[in-house]
Amino acid sequence: MEVTLLIEAMDSSFRLLEDAKNQAVDIMNSAVRLTSETRIIEEKKLANIFKGAQSRRAVLQNVMATFVILFGFWVVLSGKFDLFHLTLGFICSLVISMLTHNLLFANVRVGDIKLTIIRFVRYLPWLIYQIFVSNFYVAYLVLSPKMPINPQIIRFKTKLESDISWVVLANSITLTPGTITMDIKDGEFYVHALAKKVADDLNAGEMEDRVAHIFMEADHIYVQDVLDVSPIFGVLRKGI
Amino acid sequence: MIRKTDDIIIRTVARILVPFIQIYALYVIMHGHYSPGGGFQGGVILGASIILLLITHGLVETTKKISERAIAIFSSIGVFIYAGIGVLCLLLYGNFLDYSKLSVILNVTPAEARSMGILGVEIGVSFTVMAIMISIFISISTTEDHSKYDKEHY
Numbered sequence: 001m002e003v004t005l006l007i008e009a010m011d012s013s014f015r016l017l018e019d020a021k022n023q024a025v026d027i028m029n030s031a032v033r034l035t036s037e038t039r040i041i042e043e044k045k046l047a048n049i050f051k052g053a054q055s056r057r058a059v060l061q062n063v064m065a066t067f068v069i070l071f072g073f074w075v076v077l078s079g080k081f082d083l084f085h086l087t088l089g090f091i092c093s094l095v096i097s098m099l100t101h102n103l104l105f106a107n108v109r110v111g112d113i114k115l116t117i118i119r120f121v122r123y124l125p126w127l128i129y130q131i132f133v134s135n136f137y138v139a140y141l142v143l144s145p146k147m148p149i150n151p152q153i154i155r156f157k158t159k160l161e162s163d164i165s166w167v168v169l170a171n172s173i174t175l176t177p178g179t180i181t182m183d184i185k186d187g188e189f190y191v192h193a194l195a196k197k198v199a200d201d202l203n204a205g206e207m208e209d210r211v212a213h214i215f216m217e218a219d220h221i222y223v224q225d226v227l228d229v230s231p232i233f234g235v236l237r238k239g240i
Numbered sequence: 241m242i243r244k245t246d247d248i249i250i251r252t253v254a255r256i257l258v259p260f261i262q263i264y265a266l267y268v269i270m271h272g273h274y275s276p277g278g279g280f281q282g283g284v285i286l287g288a289s290i291i292l293l294l295i296t297h298g299l300v301e302t303t304k305k306i307s308e309r310a311i312a313i314f315s316s317i318g319v320f321i322y323a324g325i326g327v328l329c330l331l332l333y334g335n336f337l338d339y340s341k342l343s344v345i346l347n348v349t350p351a352e353a354r355s356m357g358i359l360g361v362e363i364g365v366s367f368t369v370m371a372i373m374i375s376i377f378i379s380i381s382t383t384e385d386h387s388k389y390d391k392e393h394y
Contacts, residue, residue, distance in 0.1 A: 066259060096262045181249075183247075
């Protein structure tokens with residue numbers, strides 16, 4: 001009798017212990033799940049900061065900038081300022097800027113478009129001055145009786161990074177009399193120069209420096225990158 | 241066979257020019273009823289902008305923007321708009337494409353209704369012309385097997 005009582009008591013105590021153990025395991029499991037869930041959420045937040053929100057902002061910015069430029073172009077072409085034609089222009093530029101937002105401003109960093117356009121406009125007077133100066137030099141070369149030309153093809157590796165800055169540099173070189181860009185292959189420019197002085201001017205690299213300044217490349221600081229990193233840094237510091 | 245050009249200058253300049261060509265095409269279409277131009281000319285310019293993209297960026301990248309299915313749909317939508325406006329005039333007791341009868345629907349004077357009706361017809365014409373231009377170009381330039389091309393490039 002006593003033995004059976006004892007066995008029952010032991011049994012029930014074992015059952016209690018097992019229940020307690022199960023409960024503890026459950027609590028531990030849920031705690032682990034919670035921490036992993038919060039970690040996934042934090043990781044998602046970080047990933048969003050890194051790419052999702054950024055790309056959405058970039059698309060919006062591209063559409064806005066393209067729309068403004070195209071609407072200005074429309075007004076210049078149309079020359080009619082009544083409501084009907086302006087509405088048509090609004091709709092047309094909106095549709096085209098939605099369709100081609102990644103063509104006009106491909107791979108421009110968020111927030112950089114305005115500064116880039118301002119710097120590009122400031123670059124133009126310098127370019128026109130250069131064209132003016134080298135016009136006179138080429139005229140001197142052609143008109144002098146000895147004709148001291150020394151045609152040569154020079155090849156140089158550029159420090160610029162994106163396609164648009166390569167194209168701006170290449171077209172600036174071609175616009176300047178005496179030099180013509182023949183080809184760009186893997187960041188190497190092949191330029192035909194008419195005389196030694198022209199080639200030396202090109203090798204000095206002032207034009208390249210100014211183009212790098214427009215597009216904020218090479219050793220020119222990316223202000224926007226610093227601003228982009230700051231919210232990520234805030235999240236990381238909170239986690240620590 | 242259309243593929244991406246290796247020349248980075250041509251590719252980038254084409255990419256920058258395409259939106260301007262397209263807005264110019266829409267300008268030609270929308271101002272067709274009192275200046276030179278109109279649906280056909282605007283449609284051809286619009287098609288040419290897409291063909292420029294095809295030549296410089298290749299078939300695969302361009303069909304991401306406007307698929308061949310969408311081109312086929314566009315070509316029928318244009319005809320539908322044209323014929324729809326004509327039949328609408330018939331239903332309003334006028335002749336086929338007699339735009340002045342549209343003044344009842346648009347709630348404007350018959351002269352303005354004529355102007356609007358011509359604009360609608362020109363939009364239809366430009367859709368069809370654009371789509372047909374692109375589809376002719378694609379059909380001529382991809383006479384070989386498509387699936388093999390897709391496997392080689394992407």
